[in-house]
Amino acid sequence: MTFLAAARLERRRSIGVAVEALGGLAMLAGLAMLRLNHDTVFAIFMFGGMGLVILGFLYGLLGVRCPARGSSLTWHAYSQLPYGEWSTWLDTLERCPRCGFEPGNAPVANDAA
Numbered sequence: 001m002t003f004l005a006a007a008r009l010e011r012r013r014s015i016g017v018a019v020e021a022l023g024g025l026a027m028l029a030g031l032a033m034l035r036l037n038h039d040t041v042f043a044i045f046m047f048g049g050m051g052l053v054i055l056g057f058l059y060g061l062l063g064v065r066c067p068a069r070g071s072s073l074t075w076h077a078y079s080q081l082p083y084g085e086w087s088t089w090l091d092t093l094e095r096c097p098r099c100g101f102e103p104g105n106a107p108v109a110n111d112a113a
């Protein structure tokens, strides 16, 4: 099991990526509106899309953290790895690069215990 799956962070990562993609689509729609001379609609879609991209980026950055020490795994990927390897690294990660925490090996929380 990967780090994100074991630490239940996959959904946060997916939401961040989805919001960024939605923002990108909104910006593309905005460009289409510009060609149709709908300037106001263009501005709404463009700035709204930019806002969504920034929001999704920040959500992924602040939401996908190591549960042990709270360091941002997404930030580690952006700051330490070459462009293009971030996504693969995050999706195959098994151990926190900062503190060595492995959620796959942690005892599973059990209410009966």
Ligand SMILES: [Zn+2]
Pocket: 066, 067, 068, 069, 070, 071, 096, 097, 098, 099, 100, 101
């Ligand atoms: Zn850690």
